[in-house]
Amino acid sequence: MPATTTDTDELDLHWKDxxxxxxxxxEGVLCKDMxxxxxxxxxxxxxxxxxxxxxxxAFNEVPAVLGECKLLEELNISHTNITKIPDFLFTxxxxxxxxxxxxxxxxxxRGISKAEKLTxxxxxxxxxxxxxxxITSLKNLKTLFVDLYSDAExxxxxxxxxxxxxxxxxxxxxxxxxxxxxxxxxxxxxLRKVSINDPFYKKRKVFDLEHAAQILSSCPKLESxxxxxxxxxxxxxxxxxxxxxxxxxxxxxxxxxNIFDSTAKLHKLEKLDIWGSEFKIAELPDTFENFKExxxxxxxxxxxxxxxxxxxNLANLTSLEIGSTGITALDEKIGDLKNLERLHAxxxxxxxxxxxxxxxxxxxxxxxxxxxxxxxEIAAIKEKLDxxxxxxxxxxxxxxxYVKKLRALKNIDxxxxxxxxxxxxxxxxxxxxAFKYVNKEKLQGSRYYAQLCVAAARKNYSALETIDPxxxxxxxxxxxxxxxxxxxxxxxxxxxxxxxxxxxxxxIRICIEAAINNSYADFLDCLNGSxxxxxxxxEIYERICWIAxxxxxPTFSKMQVPTEELRLLAEKLGQ
Numbered sequence: 124m125p126a127t128t129t130d131t132d133e134l135d136l137h138w139k140d141x142x143x144x145x146x147x148x149x150e151g152v153l154c155k156d157m158x159x160x161x162x163x164x165x166x167x168x169x170x171x172x173x174x175x176x177x178x179x180x181a182f183n184e185v186p187a188v189l190g191e192c193k194l195l196e197e198l199n200i201s202h203t204n205i206t207k208i209p210d211f212l213f214t215x216x217x218x219x220x221x222x223x224x225x226x227x228x229x230x231x232x233r234g235i236s237k238a239e240k241l242t243x244x245x246x247x248x249x250x251x252x253x254x255x256x257x258i259t260s261l262k263n264l265k266t267l268f269v270d271l272y273s274d275a276e277x278x279x280x281x282x283x284x285x286x287x288x289x290x291x292x293x294x295x296x297x298x299x300x301x302x303x304x305x306x307x308x309x310x311x312x313x314l315r316k317v318s319i320n321d322p323f324y325k326k327r328k329v330f331d332l333e334h335a336a337q338i339l340s341s342c343p344k345l346e347s348x349x350x351x352x353x354x355x356x357x358x359x360x361x362x363x364x365x366x367x368x369x370x371x372x373x374x375x376x377x378x379x380x381n382i383f384d385s386t387a388k389l390h391k392l393e394k395l396d397i398w399g400s401e402f403k404i405a406e407l408p409d410t411f412e413n414f415k416e417x418x419x420x421x422x423x424x425x426x427x428x429x430x431x432x433x434x435x436n437l438a439n440l441t442s443l444e445i446g447s448t449g450i451t452a453l454d455e456k457i458g459d460l461k462n463l464e465r466l467h468a469x470x471x472x473x474x475x476x477x478x479x480x481x482x483x484x485x486x487x488x489x490x491x492x493x494x495x496x497x498x499x500e501i502a503a504i505k506e507k508l509d510x511x512x513x514x515x516x517x518x519x520x521x522x523x524x525y526v527k528k529l530r531a532l533k534n535i536d537x538x539x540x541x542x543x544x545x546x547x548x549x550x551x552x553x554x555x556x557a558f559k560y561v562n563k564e565k566l567q568g569s570r571y572y573a574q575l576c577v578a579a580a581r582k583n584y585s586a587l588e589t590i591d592p593x594x595x596x597x598x599x600x601x602x603x604x605x606x607x608x609x610x611x612x613x614x615x616x617x618x619x620x621x622x623x624x625x626x627x628x629x630x631i632r633i634c635i636e637a638a639i640n641n642s643y644a645d646f647l648d649c650l651n652g653s654x655x656x657x658x659x660x661x662e663i664y665e666r667i668c669w670i671a672x673x674x675x676x677p678t679f680s681k682m683q684v685p686t687e688e689l690r691l692l693a694e695k696l697g698q
Contacts, residue, residue, distance in 0.1 A: 132172040136163060137199070138179050154181045161186045173197040177222065185209055196220065201245065210234035219243065219263075224270050236260040242286075248273050250296070259283050267291065274299030282307025287314055288344075294321040294328060294352070301330035301353060309341045316347040320374075324352025325585070327377050332358030340364040351375055363388045369416075375399035383408050390414065396421040400447075400559075409433045421467075423447050426530045435459050441485075446470050449531040455479045469493055469516070472527055475500065481507050493519040525549035526557045535562050544571040551575065555582040559589045566594075573599040580607035587619040601629045605636055613637035614649030622654050630658040631667075638671035646671055647681035665689070672696070 141149040154160045160182055164174065168191045176182050182203040189195070190211040198212075201224035208223065213234045221238065224247035231248070235241075236257045244261065245268035248254050253275045258267075264284050268291040281287075282305060290308075294301055301319060308314065317339065321328060330353040339345050347370035348362075354377040362371070362385040369391055373382060375398065382402050386395065387410050395417060397404070402425055409431035411417070419442040420434070426449035434443075435456035443460070444467040451472045457463075458479025465488045466480070473494040480489070489508060496504075501517050508515045529550040535543065543565055550557040558579040566572035573595055579586035584607045592600045604620050617637055622630050634655060638646065647668060650656065656664070665686065671678040672693050679685065679693035 131167045132170055132194075134163065134167050134171050134174045136160065136179055137175040137177045140178070151178075154179055156181050157183060157186065161188055164188045164192070168192045169194075171195060172217075175199045176203060178202040180204065185212055187211075190215070193217070197243075198222070201225065201247075208232040208234070210237060213238040216240075221245070222268075223247070226272075231255055231257075233257050239263065242266065244268070246270070248275050254278060256280060262286065265289065269293070270295055271302070272296050275302065277302050277305050279305050280307050281305045282309065282311055285312060287311070289316040289318075290314065291316075291318040292320070294319070295323070297326065299328060301328050303331060304335045304338050306338065309338045311342045311344075313344050314339075314342045315344045316349075316370075317345070318347075318349035319351075319353065320349065321352030324375050325588070327352060327354040327375075329354050329356075330358070333361045336361035336364050340366075343367070346370060348372070349374075353377070359385045362386060365389065366391065368392060370394040372396040373398070373402075375401050377401055381408070383410070387413050390416070392417055394419040397425070398423045400424040407431050407434070412436060415439070418442065420444070428531065430454070432456065438462065441465065443467070449527060453477050453480070458482050461485070464488070466490065470523070470527075472531060476504060481511075486511070486513055488514040488516070490516040492516050493522040495524065496520050523550075523553045526553050526560070529557060530560050535565050538565075540565065540569060540571065544569075544575070547571075547575055548578075551578060551582075555579060555586070558583075558586050563591055563594055568594075573603070576603045577606055580604070581609075584608075584610055584612070584616045584619065587616065592621055592624040597624060597626075600624050601626075601633070604629075604633050608633055608637040609640050611640060611642035613641045614643055614646035617649055617653050617655060620655075622658060627658050630655050631663055634659075634667045635670055638667050639674055641671060641675055641678065644675070644677035644680060646675070646678045647683075651681065651683055 136152045136154060138151040138153050139149060141147055165188050168188055171192055172194050173196060177199045182200065182205065184205055185208055192215065194217055195215050196217050197220040198218065199222040201222045203225055204227055205225050206227050206229050214237050218238060219240050220243040221241060222245040224245060226247065226249060228249060231252055233255065238261065240263055241261050242263050242265045244264060247270040250272050252273050254269065254277060256278045259278050259280045261284065263286055265286050266289040267287060270293045272295050274296050319330065332355040345365065345367055348365060348368060349372040351374040357379045359378045359382055366388060368389050371386065371389065371392060373396065381404060382397060390413055392414050393416050398421065404425040404427060407427050407430065411431065411433035414437065416439060417437050418439050420440065421444035423444065423446040428449050428451065430450065435454060437460065439462060440460050441462050442465045443463060446467055447470040449472055453468065453476060455477045457477060460483065462485055463483050464485050466486065467490040469490050469492040471494050473491060474496060505515055525546060529546055547561050558575065561575060563572060576590050580603045587607055590603060608616050610616060634650065668682050668689055672689055676693045676696040679689060682689065
């Protein structure tokens with residue numbers, strides 16, 4: 124039956140899978156197969172201007188009917204199962220926005236050079252790919268998003284894209300460094316926003332911020348810089364060169380020194396976000412008088428205990444976020460922030476609010492969730508705010524009180540070691556991630572540090588990144604690692620173990636324990652790429668493979684130089 128033509132300019136066939144663990148329901152349109160998709164496109168091909176097919180599992184090839192959508196302006200085929208993109212897609216006469224982040228593509232779509240009208244492009248560079256110079260032929264490109272699954276260099280001539288206004292890089296590969304910004308971006312006439320982030324940031328990759336700042340400081344239109352999940356060391360000091368910035372977001376960066384020393388000269392800032400305990404900021408400098416244009420300030424994850432007086436002089440401030448900072452009180456001077464509309468003071472140690480908060484004429488939202496307010500105090504605040512119709516968030520009072528006390532602790536060296544150990548245990552019982560706040564030096568040389576390490580590794584194997592084997596007896600580190608690999612993701616855990624602190628026999632025992640507990644097909648792939656392989660013979664390797672296959676047959680696919688015996692075992696068990 125021929126498709127019925129429908130007059131519509133948008134076809135939304137996106138799909139979002141459910142996540143029962145997070146309580147997220149599926150959402151969108153789940154097409155039955157390619158025929159279903161082709162029929163739906165055919166019905167609107169003469170009028171459609173926007174098609175969304177992202178995450179549509181049935182979409183495994185680009186159908187010819189898309190080439191008939193002559194009015195099409197925007198197309199999203201990201202996270203689908205296509206393996207190649209035919210050139211006709213890039214010759215659509217009105218196409219200006221294209222998203223094609225597809226992991227199954229067998230090669231970079233070089234026909235993209237024909238998409239002359241593209242202004243917005245989001246693409247994925249798969250493992251072992253490069254980002255070819257052909258991208259620089261897209262002269263009208265204004266926004267470029269690149270998801271990097273390979274540590275590929277950026278094209279040296281990227282700067283010839285003289286209409287490029289925004290550059291967004293997502294670093295998603297495991298090993299390597301962050302690519303350099305090419306020199307050709309220097310003095311770029313319209314570049315106004317740059318974002319570089321590692322959304323996983325377990326192994327923070329080095330980013331040469333000094334070199335980047337040298338290039339970006341010459342770009343006259345640059346207004347926004349976002350950096351997240353990277354290691355920049357002392358390179359942050361070069362941020363002071365970016366005096367034209369209006370927006371600066373820094374999240375989960377590894378730095379040396381106080382990041383605020385590098386922002387003091389950025390007088391044009393309207394938004395400043397500093398997030399993550401990795402900054403290790405213990406005190407905010409009293410230099411906020413430098414930010415007279417600041418409208419939004421956000422600080423989260425650093426225990427500073429109190430706010431500096433100059434922060435209350437930010438006359439243009441409309442949004443103040445001070446979450447997880449350990450503050451115990453807000454000053455009455457907060458009433459001087461006459462333009463404040465949103466105040467987020469969640470996850471702190473507050474028990475009372477200053478009366479001045481209730482005099483703020485423009486306040487629309489007050490968030491004091493997860494503090495230490497008594498119920499009668501909450502009721503009194505709620506009554507005052509109800510009169511002004513201010514949104515009030517206050518759930519979770521008393522939540523994670525031991526974690527906060529651990530982080531806010533001063534004069535640790537004077538505290539009894541047993542009392543400190545008990546506080547650490549209580550904090551880790553509330554939240555196992557509290558292990559990263561434990562003062563290792565306080566517990567060094569005692570059995571208490573080893574006990575905390577075992578508990579942390581048992582609950583969350585990522586604790587291995589924080590554990591310092593030098594502060595443990597060698598036998599203790601082995602026990603901790605053996606406990607950590609009792610996890611179905613044991614292959615990933617092997618990557619985190621510092622095997623130079625283990626004997627050869629201990630390495631073998633850990634690999635055997637990991638093989639017994641593993642539930643993923645890439646287990647042997649993880650083992651093959653680890654330093655453990657240097658610690659035992661081929662005979663031992665085959666024994667570990669035998670155990671891994673016995674417990675989870677699909678692991679055979681990643682065995683190095685597979686034996687016929689183990690192939691037959693995998694086939695028999697997989698039947």
